[in-house]
Amino acid sequence: MALSGPKVVTELPGPKSRELLKVMEENVPKAITSAAPVFIKRGEGALFEDVDGNVFIDFAGGISILNVGYSHPEVVQAVKEQADKFFHSQINCVPYEPYIRLAEKLNAVIPGNFKKKTLFVNSGAEAVENAVKIARKFTKRTEIITFTGAFHGRTLLTMTLTSKVKPYKFGFGPFAPGIHRIPFPYCYRCPYGQERQSCDLFCAKCFEDFFLEEVAAEEVAAILIEPIQGEAGFVIPPDEFCKELRNICDKYGILLIADEIQTGFCRTGKMFATNYWDVYPDIVTTAKSIAAGIPLAAITARADIADSVHGGGIGGTFGGSPLAAVAGLKVIEIMQRDNFADKANQIGKVCMERMNPWKEKYPIVGDIRGRGAMVAIEFVKDKKTKEPAKEEVSKIQRFCWEHGLVVLKTGIRDNVIRLLTPLVITESQLQAGLDILEKAIAQA
Ligand SMILES: Cc1ncc(COP(=O)(O)O)c(C=O)c1O
Incomplete structure (x- = not known):
């Protein structure tokens, strides 16, 4: 039966959820908390029903993973058909078509009027890790510039790239070397105390001093930016700032990496948030909504950059699994068609x-x-x-x-x-x- 709601029919959490919460408390680390502590039974579109029969409207979308909604029937069908054929073969052992077709598709839809190549991994953090590895390999430089407010994941490197100390970094140091942080243009709370109307993009001009005081431009492999900062509170930089970043990168031979993990796949009203820029990043990381909830992430880079890495230097066991790849192909098809x-x-x-x-x-x-x-x-x-x-x-x-x-x-x-x-x-x-x-x- 189709869901309709919202409908709250028990106290919250309901009795069945309370039982499951006890099991969770006993068996799962306390660090794993939930915004809505009720257990989901099934989801449909933008609604889900919990195990006690309550129906919720979901404004969280699994943190931007459910752009095509819960259990989109066409994605479900594509995954079922793939499951009937084979779950896994591993691209380094036996290649399979969904991997290369999804790479082909992403190379076409990711912004950039140049030839691109795509590698698949399992999570957003892993995508950012690989983007940094590729940038370092290509430029033969070590240093990375990231921003205040940034969130890029929870691995050692991506936690280092991340800004918010509590909860993401607190007690987890020491951190990875080679990371430098510059203020992000958060115009509502301008870090330089400026007003947007009169600032003349002061934040972009600060890079020249940064290169004198913090890190030499010739040592910087990449500047890493979220086109709209997610965890920082949906902070939108001026489009001209992003253009300026491109100029700075071009001037000093630095690569520009756009982390589209939260902003991608139509979230911002275009397929990617960098579609709003007049310029292109060199490397784009994507994940979250790419495969409607099946773990998948991608690094799409200018072909010469991607090809600078030696055989076996990047990859992984599960990256671009056939089940995830067919889901990804279907997601993009649906998004473009509808x-x-x-x-x-x-x-x-x-x-x-x-x-x-x-x-x-x-x-x-x-x-x-x-x-x-x-x-x-x-x-x-x-x-x-x-x-x-x-x-x-x-x-x-x-x-x-x-x-x-x-x-x-x-x-x-x-x-x-x-x-x-x-x-x-x-x-x-x-x-x-x-x-x-x-x-x-x-x-x-
Ligand atoms: C912009 C951005 N980058 C990276 C990540 C990390 O992705 P994952 O949790 O899949 O490792 C996230 C997750 O919220 C994100 O929003």
Whole structure:
């Protein structure tokens, strides 16, 4: 039976979820926590039902993995058909067509008017690790520049590249060498105390001093940037800043790596967020929504860069598994055929129409920002001082969950709610979710 909701029919968590939470507590490290501590039974589009029969609207989308929605029937069919043929052969042992067809497809859709090549791995962090390896190998340089606010994963290297200390780095040092961090253009809280109207892109000009004071440009292999910072609270750099980054990279022979892991696959209203730039990155990392939930990540690079690595230097046992590759091919086919970029823009439009008045109406709404369906609200205790409203955000998240809506917190200061709804959400589901969110804000 098709799901409809939101529908809360038990106290939350319900009795069956409470039983499973006990098993979880006994067997899974405490570090693994859940935004909505109810156990999912099945998902459909932008809704899921828990084991107690409660139905939730999902504004989290598995952290931007479910852009085509839960269990898209065509993806399910593609995976089933592949499962009937073979699960695994490993590209280094016996090659298989889905791997090379998906590489061909990504090389065509990733921004860049040059020949590209794609390698598959299993997770976003692994994709970023490999992008850095490839950049170092190609440039024969060691140093990497990353940004304040950045999130690139939880392995040693990607945790080092990541900015937010708690929880991602706290107690896990020492970190990998060769990483340098420069302030990100977070215009709502400009790290240089400037105003966007008059700053003349001061943040980009700071690179010249950075090369004098922190690291020599000739030693830098790559600058790594999220086109929109995810974990930092959906911070959108000015497009001109990204163009300037390209100029800096060209001037000094540095590679530009765009981490599209959270922004990719139509989330921002274009297939990739770098489609908004007038310039191209040299390497792009993708993951999350690429295969609708089957673990898969990719590194797509200019062909000469990708080919600079010797045989066996990059790869892995499971990377680009046949099941994931057929899912990835189907996801891109669906997104292009059904114009998911338009869907994301429509979601963004509805959100902005509903949410923009909240800036006037609610004293704790400091900033509303977004591109396509990647939308965030930053909460403050005081609009002038911009003191982060962290506790209020936790209350909002809890209220939403208790009323059948899953939302995620984010932000360096934990004071941002981010919306990453599946792009197949219906307008009535979206409006119902926004109704709950508004009530939660009003309560807070
Ligand atoms: C921009 C970005 N890069 C890298 C990662 C790490 O991906 P994974 O969790 O698949 O390792 C994430 C995950 O949230 C991300 O948002």
